Amino acid sequence: VVGERLRAGGTLCKDHGVGDVGGQGLKSFDLPMNPTARPRPPPRLWTLSFIAKLAWSYQNFCPSTMRDAYGDCLGGACAPPPPKAHLVVAHCRASLAWLHDRDIIDLTRFETITVASKCGVAPEPPPARATVVRLPNVGRCDHAYAWWLARRPRLNADDVVVFAKDTRRVHQPKIKPRTFDGMLRVAATNGFACGIRGRDGHSSFHDAALLRTFRFPTEGYAANASHYARSATFRSPHADLGAWLEAVGAALPESLAPVCYGGVFATTGRAIARRGDVWPRLEASLTRDDSVEEGHFAERSWAGLLHDPLPADFARRLRACCRRVLREPFYDVARLVACRAKRRRPAAVEGGGDAAAEHRRTSG
Secondary structure, three states: OHHHHHHOOOOOOOOOOEEEEOOEEEOOOOOOOOOOOOOOOOOOOOOHHHHHHHHHHHHOOOHHHHHHHOOOOHHHOOOOOOOOEEEEEEEOOOOOHHHHOOOOOOHHHEEEEEEEEOOOOOOOOOOOOEEEEEOOOOOHHHHHHHHHHHOOOOOOOOOEEEEEEOOOOOOOOOOEEOOHHHHHHHHHHHOEEEOEEOOOOOOOEEEHHHHOOOOOOOOOOOOOHHHHHHOOOOOOOOOOHHHHHHHHOOOOOOOEEEOOOOOOEEEEHHHHHHOOOOHHHHHHHOOOOOOOHHHHHHHOOHHHHHOOOOOOOHHHHHHHHEEEEOOOOOOOOOEEEEEOOOOOOOOEEOOOOHHHHHHHHHOO
């Protein structure tokens, strides 16, 4: 359209102004009726270089891929809410008053409600119809989830189970929370839904080869790092996340693995059944103490273990939309970042070594 108007000898401005890019409209230019009045500035014409940059941006924006990358419904169409849902809440000391707020969660959607209380404090106020079970104070919320999975009731394939902590606080920076209704619909579509959504430009997917090398950083990480460093029982006997997965008989996807931070997620009966033999071993691995490194391994594994298989070309498309993979020893090491890239070169692993070689192998 732009080229046709220029070839016709016209301008890009209409009498009533034209559309904009980035929220800045191009106004029409009219000579003032009053000769002493200050004239309006001339219109800004679209140069060929600006048009070329705009076309390049749209060509490489990857809108549908990036929607999937943040953990939304694959393909953009969400399934209807599931016919049956179950709620599991890991409780320590926080109030459960938010469970009674229908603006946050509608408990009538859930056929069963289980509160796993771990710190010797009675849950208050207790939800109606809830089954309260008392568990040893080990493994934090991840142990409570694994305990329920190992003893789960009979589930239909399309049932959705929501796992939540007693507190609504999430310490990850600049996150976008997902509603419980949204979690039900995304889980019904993808087999898994995270309680938080990825930051802009930060995918929910991680390079699986690097993720398997994860160990919790006890230096230079937040205010609680020194506590973990001093704890005699925090460090896992397993060398890294990959070694722990082997010990519990589980495996992440080969190329890209979704990760859900924050300890709130939903999954389906079919996804739980696929890993039925894993849950007892995963539960046992979280019983060493209250705060253990295996809990951080589990947090980074729930999504990869429970998400439905991804489309065949998903990893290739997502790597082409993200510029790099985090390698710094931080909580989200291996995450694909700088996404919505304006270039086609696949994401490059920062650093080298065996993990980088594995990345090159799995990325094709």
